[in-house]
Amino acid sequence: MKSPHEHRVRVRYGETDQMGVVHHANYLHYMEDGRTRFLEELGLSYAELERTGCGLPVRRAQLRFLRGAGYDEELVVTTTVAGMRAASVTFGYVIRGADGERVATGEIELACVDLASERKPRPLPGELVELLRPWVAAGEA
Amino acid sequence: MKSPHEHRVRVRYGETDQMGVVHHANYLHYMEDGRTRFLEELGLSYAELERTGCGLPVRRAQLRFLRGAGYDEELVVTTTVAGMRAASVTFGYVIRGADGERVATGEIELACVDLASERKPRPLPGELVELLRPWVAAGEA
Amino acid sequence: MKSPHEHRVRVRYGETDQMGVVHHANYLHYMEDGRTRFLEELGLSYAELERTGCGLPVRRAQLRFLRGAGYDEELVVTTTVAGMRAASVTFGYVIRGADGERVATGEIELACVDLASERKPRPLPGELVELLRPWVAAGEA
Amino acid sequence: MKSPHEHRVRVRYGETDQMGVVHHANYLHYMEDGRTRFLEELGLSYAELERTGCGLPVRRAQLRFLRGAGYDEELVVTTTVAGMRAASVTFGYVIRGADGERVATGEIELACVDLASERKPRPLPGELVELLRPWVAAGEA
Numbered sequence: 001m002k003s004p005h006e007h008r009v010r011v012r013y014g015e016t017d018q019m020g021v022v023h024h025a026n027y028l029h030y031m032e033d034g035r036t037r038f039l040e041e042l043g044l045s046y047a048e049l050e051r052t053g054c055g056l057p058v059r060r061a062q063l064r065f066l067r068g069a070g071y072d073e074e075l076v077v078t079t080t081v082a083g084m085r086a087a088s089v090t091f092g093y094v095i096r097g098a099d100g101e102r103v104a105t106g107e108i109e110l111a112c113v114d115l116a117s118e119r120k121p122r123p124l125p126g127e128l129v130e131l132l133r134p135w136v137a138a139g140e141a
Numbered sequence: 142m143k144s145p146h147e148h149r150v151r152v153r154y155g156e157t158d159q160m161g162v163v164h165h166a167n168y169l170h171y172m173e174d175g176r177t178r179f180l181e182e183l184g185l186s187y188a189e190l191e192r193t194g195c196g197l198p199v200r201r202a203q204l205r206f207l208r209g210a211g212y213d214e215e216l217v218v219t220t221t222v223a224g225m226r227a228a229s230v231t232f233g234y235v236i237r238g239a240d241g242e243r244v245a246t247g248e249i250e251l252a253c254v255d256l257a258s259e260r261k262p263r264p265l266p267g268e269l270v271e272l273l274r275p276w277v278a279a280g281e282a
Numbered sequence: 283m284k285s286p287h288e289h290r291v292r293v294r295y296g297e298t299d300q301m302g303v304v305h306h307a308n309y310l311h312y313m314e315d316g317r318t319r320f321l322e323e324l325g326l327s328y329a330e331l332e333r334t335g336c337g338l339p340v341r342r343a344q345l346r347f348l349r350g351a352g353y354d355e356e357l358v359v360t361t362t363v364a365g366m367r368a369a370s371v372t373f374g375y376v377i378r379g380a381d382g383e384r385v386a387t388g389e390i391e392l393a394c395v396d397l398a399s400e401r402k403p404r405p406l407p408g409e410l411v412e413l414l415r416p417w418v419a420a421g422e423a
Numbered sequence: 424m425k426s427p428h429e430h431r432v433r434v435r436y437g438e439t440d441q442m443g444v445v446h447h448a449n450y451l452h453y454m455e456d457g458r459t460r461f462l463e464e465l466g467l468s469y470a471e472l473e474r475t476g477c478g479l480p481v482r483r484a485q486l487r488f489l490r491g492a493g494y495d496e497e498l499v500v501t502t503t504v505a506g507m508r509a510a511s512v513t514f515g516y517v518i519r520g521a522d523g524e525r526v527a528t529g530e531i532e533l534a535c536v537d538l539a540s541e542r543k544p545r546p547l548p549g550e551l552v553e554l555l556r557p558w559v560a561a562g563e564a
Contacts, residue, residue: 018332026307065342068401191441
């Protein structure tokens with residue numbers, strides 16, 4: 001297991017709500033950004049993967065919101081690989097605020113599907129498995 | 142010209158921002174809802190239209206924001222046909238708050254494109270032209 | 283335990299993504315709508331509650347996505363009370379598509395906080411507890 | 424007039440719609456990001472400005488959409504000052520795609536308001552006027 005991937009995101013005005021903090025739904029976008037950049041850094045473009053007919057829709061999400069994050073705050077999204085199976089992969093997330101405190105944590109499971117045949121389940125592409133295997137948390141692979 | 146179409150929408154929590162009112166970008170969604178329901182009432186499903194390969198992407202938008210709208214407020218979106226050309230149609234909008242006051246107004250021009258051939262411009266489908274013609278503002282058709 | 287609350291929502295164009303179905307983050311907005319309407323039907327306005335200084339931010343969300351939902355599809359959001367504690371309440375959700383099939387399910391825990399004092403935890407207002415108690419799933423209250 | 428400010432933004436998955444390109448409402452968020460970073464580079468934090476009780480809500484937007492932008496595409500948002508009055512400022516925008524082609528253009532007028540007294544109009548703060556004056560397009564100041 002290697003050191004986790006970090007992605008920085010600045011909170012947009014339109015992502016806050018009238019409570020004065022980020023609306024909780026937006027964390028799913030930040031996490032999506034996190035895994036996209038993580039895969040990109042490993043050399044895999046998710047956009048390219050979809051063009052080959054392979055999609056990774058979200059099947060399950062578990063989220064905890066620990067404190068509010070403010071407009072324009074720079075958040076750090078840490079992405080790890082929490083687990084991998086034949087036809088799915090689960091990413092783990094910790095999002096920290098400008099003060100280093102945890103703002104939100106999560107686990108997102110993506111199913112691998114065939115975009116050409118009505119999103120039928122299919123095994124993860126071998127290339128993706130090879131790239132992610134070294135990152136799977138110890139005892140999980 | 143007939144009496145305009147009205148669509149009611151309740152402001153969602155996540156549509157407000159930290160100023161305590163609807164974030165301006167959301168009015169484009171409300172207006173999109175307005176024209177979808179308008180077309181539906183005329184007997185035309187935009188979802189169905191796209192399945193025939195014809196799309197109506199937004200090409201131009203002119204928006205004015207007159208006062209803030211609050212969380213949970215019921216807004217009334219009035220949609221009219223401001224103009225129609227061979228390959229585009231322009232909808233006009235007035236959005237009023239619970240007190241009847243104008244919250245936002247707009248004009249949205251949609252281009253007609255062929256979804257199968259890289260969104261190349263094409264004439265509006267005859268069926269759409271027939272349905273909208275009676276609604277075009279006087280002196281505009 | 284009474285029969286659950288149902289709220290109908292039509293999928294907006296801007297809520298779909300390039301996979302041709304609703305982007306998963308939007309289900310959090312649909313669920314938020316569901317509990318707002320549920321409370322409203324019980325006679326409690328969440329907007330009003332916030333004006334008294336009491337907020338209910340989301341603390342935890344567990345979501346499962348079972349099939350994609352399409353543009354313009356009418357979804358039925360069923361909201362139940364999955365549990366209630368001194369300072370938090372958990373809503374349960376089943377979202378069904380136009381065909382009656384389950385599209386997504388979830389559980390959302392809201393913490394009760396004092397909006398005036400930096401969102402410090404506080405007990406649920408007595409009025410809210412009284413309204414929700416009859417709806418708590420058997421054996422959970 | 425100086426050379427314009429550039430801000431780079433990557434298109435998120437959830438910002439695309441089923442037409443396979445960025446949903447038009449999202450350009451308003453990109454433009455908001457553009458002016459926030461522009462002001463920041465000039466030494467003014469919009470978040471800080473709001474804490475002093477001065478807000479800049481959008482009063483008017485004029486947008487043109489020239490071609491679609493794809494998922495994960497890096498867009499360049501160029502922000503200029505199109506005009507300034509006693510109680511409002513107008514920003515101009517050109518958004519270009521990865522190929523340098525124009526994707527969207529716009530003009531956004533912000534009104535200056537007093538957040539403490541129901542968003543009543545007020546003059547732009549002197550500090551903001553001083554910072555923006557050198558950037559106002561020739562013949563516009």
